[in-house]
Amino acid sequence: MQECIFCKIVKGEIPANKVYEDKNVLAFLDINPRSKGHTVVIPKKHYATLIEVPKDELEGLFGVVQEIGRKIIENLDAKGFNIGSNNGQMAGQVVPHLHIHIIPRYEDEKEHYGFEAAFPVKEELKNNLADVVKKLLETGGAKEEEAPEHEEPKKEVEQKPEEKKEKWHFLED
Ligand code: 5GP
Ligand code: ZN
Numbered sequence: 220m221q222e223c224i225f226c227k228i229v230k231g232e233i234p235a236n237k238v239y240e241d242k243n244v245l246a247f248l249d250i251n252p253r254s255k256g257h258t259v260v261i262p263k264k265h266y267a268t269l270i271e272v273p274k275d276e277l278e279g280l281f282g283v284v285q286e287i288g289r290k291i292i293e294n295l296d297a298k299g300f301n302i303g304s305n306n307g308q309m310a311g312q313v314v315p316h317l318h319i320h321i322i323p324r325y326e327d328e329k330e331h332y333g334f335e336a337a338f339p340v341k342e343e344l345k346n347n348l349a350d351v352v353k354k355l356l357e358t359g360g361a362k363e364e365e366a367p368e369h370e371e372p373k374k375e376v377e378q379k380p381e382e383k384k385e386k387w388h389f390l391e392d
Contacts (some may be wrong), residue, residue, distance in 0.1 A: 220254040225316035229263045244283045256295045260284050266317045268306040297323035
């Protein structure tokens with residue numbers, strides 16, 4: 220079987236525009252940028268998806284995602300960024316080595332779309348939320364002792380548009 224392309228980048232067998240590296244994590248520019256500064260952050264160890272990563276390795280990985288996000292705002296003058304990770308073929312994952320995309324967003328873009336462009340709201344699913352909550356609260360395939368602790372879910376409170384805007388203020392100044 221051909222070796223994973225991101226493992227080859229980790230080993231230095233193929234070049235990449237690296238923007239961060241430590242013992243466990245590597246970040247480099249995506250070869251097909253979806254905006255200026257589009258970066259992928261990967262664990263150096265080969266894990267196919269997020270599911271396989273030991274929990275104690277996630278802090279380091281997402282700490283780098285946070286740091287690159289900050290640099291994108293401060294050094295590239297982006298006004299925001301999207302993070303995303305395709306997990307599994309059905310989710311559009313092409314490279315089977317976990318990676319987190321960071322896609323900077325700029326003021327002069329024509330469309331300031333978020334999730335809606337990729338995942339339009341499915342109105343019919345709004346009637347079925349309780350059933351989904353019930354399923355997600357089941358321990359399912361996870362072993363009992365490994366199941367995450369959870370509190371009773373709080374009832375969702377609809378945010379007013381001005382409250383949502385407030386949260387994003389720090390990216391606009
Ligand atoms: P996925 O669709 O699996 O979430 O995204 C894989 C990403 O890896 C794509 O955005 C693709 O452009 C990027 N990619 C694939 N091969 C290479 C490569 O050799 N170098 C770099 N820098 N990016 C790559
Ligand atoms: Zn790999």
